Amino acid sequence: MITPVTDSIRTDNTLALIRSLRAHGAMARVDLAAANQLSSATVTSISGDLLERGIIVERPPSAQQLGHRGRPKTLIALDPDAACVITIKLSINEVRFTVGNFCGELHHSDTQAVDTLALTAEALIELLVRHIDGLSQRLAATCGPVASICLAVQGIVSPVRGSIVWSPAFALRNVDIVSPLRARFACPVQLENDANCISAAITSHPDYMAIPNLAVIMLGYGVGMAMLIDGKPYLGAHGSSAEFGHTKYEANGALCACGKRGCIEAYVSDYALYRDAHTLLPLPAGDSAHPSEEQMQALVRLAENGNPVAKQIFAKAGHVLGTGIANVLALFNPDQVLITGSGVRAYHQLAPSLDQALNDALVEELIGQTRLATYGWDHDMTCMGAIQLALKAADHRLVQLDRSKALPLA
Known part of the structure; x- marks a missing residue:
C-alpha cells in the first residue's frame, strides 16, 4: 500500500517537531514553526494531536517572558514520562542496562557482572529478557511504557540480520539476538556496534x-x-x-x-x-x-x-x-x-x-x-548514544500509529 503524500509529509513534520523539542527543550509554537520552516497552522495542528495523545505537555510562560510586553507565549515540551527506552551495553564480563526517558535523559542505570564468555545463546537471551521484564515493571509508573530497545555490542554485528557476528565478550558466533527480544516485547529492537552508538551521541551535539x-x-x-x-x-x-x-x-x-x-x-x-x-x-x-x-x-x-x-x-x-x-x-x-x-x-x-x-x-x-x-x-557515551538511536526508532513508531489511539506500547 502506497502512503499518501500528505500523510508522509505530516509524518516528516511531526518527527521534526519532536526532535526539535528533544534537542532544545520547551518552545513556543511560533518559535517551533520558525525553527522548522513550517506554518503556524501546521504546528498548531500537529501539536494539538500530540497534546491529545499525551506525547507533549503545555507549560506556563516563564518568569522571563512575564516581564516583557505583550501576551506571554505558552510553551510546549515533550512529556518525559510519555514513554521510555531501554538500552543494553554488552561488553566483556559486564552487561549494563540503562533507561532513557522520552526527552532523552538518563533515568536509570544498572550494571551486572556476568561471565560473558561462558554464556550460551539461550542463557544470554534469557538474561536479557529477565532484566528487561524487571525494568519494565519497576519503572512503568515513573517513566512510562517501553517504546524501543537498543543493544550496543563490542565487536562485529549485523544490524540487518539482528545478530552478533563476533565479539570479544562472547564465545558465540552469529547469534540472532534481536528476533527473540522483538517477539517478546513487541516493540522496535535494534542492534548496533558500540562505536556507532558513541558516534550517535557525539553527532547529537550542536558542534558536530x-x-x-x-x-x-x-x-x-x-x-x-x-x-x-x-x-x-x-x-x-x-x-x-x-x-x-x-x-x-x-x-x-x-x-x-x-x-x-x-x-x-x-x-x-x-x-x-x-x-x-x-x-x-x-x-x-x-x-x-x-x-x-x-x-x-x-x-x-x-x-x-x-x-x-x-x-x-x-x-x-x-x-x-x-x-x-x-x-x-x-x-x-x-x-x-x-x-x-x-x-x-x-x-x-x-x-x-x-x-x-x-x-x-x-x-x-x-x-x-x-x-x-x-x-x-x-562519562561512557555508548549508552547515551544508544538512547538517541532507540528514541529515533520510538519516534517513527509513535507517529505512524493511528492518531485516534493513545499510546499502545509494550
Whole structure:
C-alpha cells in the first residue's frame, strides 16, 4: 500500500517537531514553526494531536517572558514520562542496562557482572529478557511504557540480520539476538556496534551536527570506528563496515583479540598496551587481559613522569594509530577525524608519534583540510548514544500509529 503524500509529509513534520523539542527543550509554537520552516497552522495542528495523545505537555510562560510586553507565549515540551527506552551495553564480563526517558535523559542505570564468555545463546537471551521484564515493571509508573530497545555490542554485528557476528565478550558466533527480544516485547529492537552508538551521541551535539563527513575513532579496551558519509552512518552491505581496529598494521605482527595478527587494535587498545607493559613496569595487580582504569592510569602516569619504557610503548601505539588514520584520510577524505573513548587519557603521549606517522605516510595534499581532534570521555557515551538511536526508532513508531489511539506500547 502506497502512503499518501500528505500523510508522509505530516509524518516528516511531526518527527521534526519532536526532535526539535528533544534537542532544545520547551518552545513556543511560533518559535517551533520558525525553527522548522513550517506554518503556524501546521504546528498548531500537529501539536494539538500530540497534546491529545499525551506525547507533549503545555507549560506556563516563564518568569522571563512575564516581564516583557505583550501576551506571554505558552510553551510546549515533550512529556518525559510519555514513554521510555531501554538500552543494553554488552561488553566483556559486564552487561549494563540503562533507561532513557522520552526527552532523552538518563533515568536509570544498572550494571551486572556476568561471565560473558561462558554464556550460551539461550542463557544470554534469557538474561536479557529477565532484566528487561524487571525494568519494565519497576519503572512503568515513573517513566512510562517501553517504546524501543537498543543493544550496543563490542565487536562485529549485523544490524540487518539482528545478530552478533563476533565479539570479544562472547564465545558465540552469529547469534540472532534481536528476533527473540522483538517477539517478546513487541516493540522496535535494534542492534548496533558500540562505536556507532558513541558516534550517535557525539553527532547529537550542536558542534558536530553539521559535519557531513566524520570519522569517530574509539580507543579503549578495543579500537572501533564509526563513519558518517554525507551526514549518514556508513554501515556497509551487512552492517560491519568501519572495523578500523581490525585493519592491518603489519603481517604476522602482535596478536589481536580477534585471533589474527597485526591488527591496529593489537598495538593501540588497552589490553595491548598493558600486555606490553605489565611484565616490565611496576603496575597495580589485576587481570592483565582486561586491565582496569586504575591500571591504565598508572601506566599513563609512568609515561608522564618520563619512564622510558612506558614512553616507548605509547610512542609505538601512536605510530600505529597515525598510520591507520593516514589510510582513513587517503580513502575517505573526511572533514574531521575525532578520537574519543577512555583511551584518550593517553592522547598526549600518543600525539607526537601519531602526527609524525601521518606526515610520513601522506603527501600534504592527501592530509588536506581534515581536522584531527579529541572528544573528552568524562562519562561512557555508548549508552547515551544508544538512547538517541532507540528514541529515533520510538519516534517513527509513535507517529505512524493511528492518531485516534493513545499510546499502545509494550
